[in-house]
Amino acid sequence: MRRIDQRNWAHAYLKGLLVTSGKKSVRRLAATISRDPSTVQSLRQFVSLSPWNFDEVMKELTHWVADHRPDPVWSIGRAVLPKRGDRSVGVHRYFDLSSGRTLNCQLGLGSFLSMGTVQVPVDWCLYLPAAWTRDPDRRREARIPDGEQHRPLWSQTLRLVDRLSARTNCASSIVLVDMSDEPDMAHLLLGLAKRRRDFVIAVPPHLAVLHAGEGPPTPVSARHLILTQSQETTAVSRLTDRQQHTPHIQASLVHLPGSSHGRSPGPLYRLFTEVGPNRAPGTLWLTSLADHAVAEVSSIAALQSGTKAVVGSMEQDFGLLDFEGRSFPGWYHHMALVSAAYSFRRMQGLPAAPPSRTTAQPLL
Numbered sequence: 001m002r003r004i005d006q007r008n009w010a011h012a013y014l015k016g017l018l019v020t021s022g023k024k025s026v027r028r029l030a031a032t033i034s035r036d037p038s039t040v041q042s043l044r045q046f047v048s049l050s051p052w053n054f055d056e057v058m059k060e061l062t063h064w065v066a067d068h069r070p071d072p073v074w075s076i077g078r079a080v081l082p083k084r085g086d087r088s089v090g091v092h093r094y095f096d097l098s099s100g101r102t103l104n105c106q107l108g109l110g111s112f113l114s115m116g117t118v119q120v121p122v123d124w125c126l127y128l129p130a131a132w133t134r135d136p137d138r139r140r141e142a143r144i145p146d147g148e149q150h151r152p153l154w155s156q157t158l159r160l161v162d163r164l165s166a167r168t169n170c171a172s173s174i175v176l177v178d179m180s181d182e183p184d185m186a187h188l189l190l191g192l193a194k195r196r197r198d199f200v201i202a203v204p205p206h207l208a209v210l211h212a213g214e215g216p217p218t219p220v221s222a223r224h225l226i227l228t229q230s231q232e233t234t235a236v237s238r239l240t241d242r243q244q245h246t247p248h249i250q251a252s253l254v255h256l257p258g259s260s261h262g263r264s265p266g267p268l269y270r271l272f273t274e275v276g277p278n279r280a281p282g283t284l285w286l287t288s289l290a291d292h293a294v295a296e297v298s299s300i301a302a303l304q305s306g307t308k309a310v311v312g313s314m315e316q317d318f319g320l321l322d323f324e325g326r327s328f329p330g331w332y333h334h335m336a337l338v339s340a341a342y343s344f345r346r347m348q349g350l351p352a353a354p355p356s357r358t359t360a361q362p363l364l
Helices: 004-019 026-033 039-049 054-066 136-142 153-168 185-194 222-228 294-317 328-347
Strands: 073-082 092-096 101-115 118-126 174-178 199-203 208-211 231-234 238-240 243-245 248-255 269-275 281-287
Touching (some): 004 039, 004 328, 054 153, 054 328, 073 118, 073 153, 073 294, 101 153, 101 294, 101 328, 118 153, 118 294, 118 328, 153 185, 174 294, 185 199, 199 294, 222 248, 222 269, 222 281, 248 294, 294 328
Parallel strands (some): 073 174, 174 199
Antiparallel strands (some): 073 101, 092 101, 199 281, 208 248
C-alpha cells in the first residue's frame, strides 16, 4: 500500500483479526485494538471505501509465500458465505453439494499454495451471477467495476490459473480443483489444455468418457465406466488424521469425446476414485497425469480436503464470514486482509528460501 495511513489501518485490521476472539465484526475488532470510538468508522472506511488495490496486495502475498518454496500444486477451493437479504454483492441462491442444501450466499473461488502440510490462500474471485452484472442499479450500488462480467465457475478457475501463472512464472504446477458440480467441464479441460497445464480435477459422475482399451469407442458416463471397466489398486500408505491410511483405488485410462485429431484418439487421461468398504465409488477424479503412478495422483487429490479445512479455519478463527459491507471492493479488501492474517499465523516459523529480490517485511 502506497499511503502511510492505509498501511497503518491495514496493520490495525490485521492485528484485530489475529487477537480478537469470536466474531470478527468491525466493532469487535475496533474494541480490541483501541479505546478510541472513532476507530470503528476508520476501519470501515479503510475496508469498504479506501481505494487500495486488492491485486497488488495479493500479488505481494503470493511472492512472500513463493519465497518459502511452495509445492508444485495449485489448489482451487470455494468459500460459501451465507448472507441475509439480497443486498450484498453477488448474493444468490446456490446449491452447496457438500451440505446438500440450497443457501442464500456469496460464492468465492480461491487459489491456495502448499508448503508441506500448510496451505495458504493467495488469490480470490467473487462469483457474480448474470442477474447482478446485467442490472445497472445493482452494479452502481455495489460499485462493481465496468470490466467485471458474469463468468461461470470454469471461467473463474481459468482466471485464477492465469493470475497465478503471471505472478509465479511457474509453468509446471498442477491445477487441483473440485468441479464435481460443474456441467461445462469441457470448457475447463480445453482451457487447461491450451495453457499446457496438468491437472487433477473432481468431475461429475455424468461426464462422458471413452475407455482407452480395445473395443468400439462408445461414450459412457464416468461413473458407469469406473464401475464396469476399471482396475483396482492399493495406493501407498499416507498419513491422514494421524493414522495410516491405505486407500483402495479404482482407475481406468480414458479419452474424452471430441478430443480426437484425425485418427488419433486424443490425449490420454486417467479416471480414478477411492472406493469405500461397501465398494461404492467416491469422488471421481480425472487427471492429465496418465503416466504417473496412481498413488501419486491420489495423494494430490487428497490435498483438496486440506484446502476445505483451510477455508473452514478461516471461517471459524479469522473472520472470513464476518464482513458486514455490501460492496464489491469491500468484499475483495476483506478477503485480502483475512488471507494475509491467516498466512502470517500459519507460516510463522517456516524457513524461507534465500531472497532473490527485495521483499517487504511482515507488518506484525
